[in-house]
Amino acid sequence: MWATSVAAIVAAGFVAGCGGGERQDANEPSGTFKVKVLKASFPPHQRLANSAVMRVVVRNDSGKTIPNVAVTITSDDDAKGGAGFTTRSTSPDLADPTRQLWIVDQGPHGGDTAYVSTWALGPLAAGRTQSFEWHVTPVVAGTHLLRWHVAAGLNGKAVARTANGQDPAGIFRVRVASKPPAVTVDPKTGDIVNAS
Template identity: 45%
Template sequence: MRRALLILAVLVAGCGGEARQDADEPSGEFKVEVVRASFPRVQHIAENVELKLTVRNGEQDRSLSTVAVTVETKARGDDATLAFGQNQRGEGLADAGRPVWVLDEGPVGGDTAVVNTWLAGALGPGRERELVWKLVPSRPGTYEVSYRVMPGLTGKARAARGDTSGRFRVVIDDEPVPARVGEDGEVERGVEPGSSD
């Protein structure tokens, strides 16, 4: 409940003169689900990777105006959760958040006032939408990334039981992915330097 109120306060404060993203959010329970999810289990520093989630409006006769997805990297200890990072303890830090992945590009048109939540937008009955996050791993280690889909941003609309959430356990290797420069001058990742096709 506290989280829902915090999200609502951020939305109200950050919307300026534009229409609020939660303006048409209904109350009640609605069927939304994640039908496909992929994220490479083993990654390398500086490799381009994609997190992909396909969400569906499971309602048979009702459109949903604000389907949202939250992504969180499991925090260490009591730290707050971040979308693609973790907090680092230490004195003199203006911002304790440190990226595990650098977000190169989020889902198109999906930004919200909440830093770990993106919109899938309005979905008609039975409709699906794929959300893609383009990321670059920046810190080696083993991490757990969780996701969940919601039929709204404020908690007024709740997800019915079903495949609404999941998680990935990801290992980021500190060795960069092998690469070479091809004959056309383009970087070819996943190919050892000096090897032939």
């Protein structure tokens, strides 16, 4: 399923970027690159309007440089086209059915790409580590699934695999509470001294 989802996202990005000239994947090396996901974290319990941080830390365990290490995020309804930190409404009267689940306040620095919900941080030398970090704010209460997938390039010619040959991918299940956090303010300074 991951391969299908990622291929669809990459194909959509490729079509959107077409305008003649050289193919975007013309210079991407072909090959399989071994990676290890050292950390994949996202708080499983969150509250509306309270910021959270998602992290995916990847190490290049192959003996060659990964052309362009990347991470793609898809939502719990990716079969319906939800991408990144969004979902898609089934209401037929909406001009744009995309609805945010989280607002991305800051994505991986320098990682923006022309591809939908994919961030890339460039070449990763053998043995080196790269950290992807998203600062987000949840805006829809409920239980949501976010899927993450690590790639070795943006166009499918460079493939990332774990040591046992698996796709480097995973799922975050997050419960977003609608109740606002309890906040205690110091009456003398106005500083927040407790938020839970």
